[in-house]
Amino acid sequence: RNTFCLVCQGPPVWHKNYPVAQGNRQSPIDIIPHQTSHDPGLGPITLNYDQCTSINITNNGHSVVVEFEDPDDRSVILGGPLDNPYRLKQFHFHWGGKGCHGSEHTVSGNSYASELHLVHWNAVKYKTFGEAATAPDGLAVLGIFLETGDDHRWLHMITDALYMVKFKGSVTDFKAFNPKCLLPSSLHYWTYLGSLTTPPLHESVIWIVLKEPIIVSEKQVHVFRMLLFTGEEEDERIRMENNFRPPQPLKGRKVRSSN
Numbered sequence: 001r002n003t004f005c006l007v008c009q010g011p012p013v014w015h016k017n018y019p020v021a022q023g024n025r026q027s028p029i030d031i032i033p034h035q036t037s038h039d040p041g042l043g044p045i046t047l048n049y050d051q052c053t054s055i056n057i058t059n060n061g062h063s064v065v066v067e068f069e070d071p072d073d074r075s076v077i078l079g080g081p082l083d084n085p086y087r088l089k090q091f092h093f094h095w096g097g098k099g100c101h102g103s104e105h106t107v108s109g110n111s112y113a114s115e116l117h118l119v120h121w122n123a124v125k126y127k128t129f130g131e132a133a134t135a136p137d138g139l140a141v142l143g144i145f146l147e148t149g150d151d152h153r154w155l156h157m158i159t160d161a162l163y164m165v166k167f168k169g170s171v172t173d174f175k176a177f178n179p180k181c182l183l184p185s186s187l188h189y190w191t192y193l194g195s196l197t198t199p200p201l202h203e204s205v206i207w208i209v210l211k212e213p214i215i216v217s218e219k220q221v222h223v224f225r226m227l228l229f230t231g232e233e234e235d236e237r238i239r240m241e242n243n244f245r246p247p248q249p250l251k252g253r254k255v256r257s258s259n
């Protein structure tokens with residue numbers, strides 16, 4: 001398996017090149033609701049996405065990513081545990097294989113079919129995303145669980161585009177998509193200090209995980225599995241699935257609940 005890139009060899013080997021994989025604020029985690037502390041000082045989060053400008057959708061070999069222009073504070077998340085607005089940079093998904101679940105965070109040991117991550121960075125304190133991504137308060141990722149049930153009326157806008165980015169390294173235009181249509185009705189959340197869930201696993205993420213999942217159909221989740229980890233030029237075709245990291249040790253961290 002040494003032909004695979006390190007990430008593709010999966011979480012068990014990441015610590016060799018990224019010792020922070022065994023750090024004190026790694027993500028994801030198992031969230032146990034009755035063990036979280038309700039913090040009345042935690043206000044609601046606000047998502048100002050109305051001027052959002054998505055640019056493209058790409059298969060980076062590990063997930064499918066929709067990238068946004070972030071020259072100013074046109075699309076930000078604010079409030080909750082955040083001291084200032086954080087700019088939307090990209091969103092992507094994690095999912096499982098046929099019939100097996102694929103979320104990264106779990107709730108009392110239960111995982112969901114998939115998990116959506118909206119990645120934001122602290123442009124007030126840091127000049128670039130890359131710089132913010134290595135700072136303890138540099139990133140804020142909003143995690144949304146996808147539970148299987150009925151068809152999601154807007155997710156098809158994403159799944160319809162996946163046919164264009166089947167191979168690793170492929171990218172296609174994806175303009176004017178507002179991710180507000182992928183939010184559940186309630187913005188109640190859990191929040192804790194964690195990390196990127198893929199290498200380089202930087203401990204730079206303030207995690208905000210929504211309690212309410214969105215409902216999508218198994219058919220819609222299955223479309224994600226037609227993506228490939230491998231590039232068009234490679235002779236081996238490996239389906240992109242199970243691209244989730246399992247829960248990591250809490251190491252004494254507090255998980256707070258909005259209410």
Ligand SMILES: NS(=O)(=O)c1ccc(Cc2ccc([N+](=O)[O-])cc2)cc1
Nearest residue numbers: 117119130133141195196197198200
């Ligand atoms: N899954 S997640 O924790 O939300 C996540 C979010 C963003 C990224 C993308 C990424 C973020 C930072 C770097 N870096 O600093 O080299 C490289 C890749 C990787 C992983």
Ligand SMILES: [Zn+2]
Nearest residue numbers: 092094117197
């Ligand atoms: Zn992610």
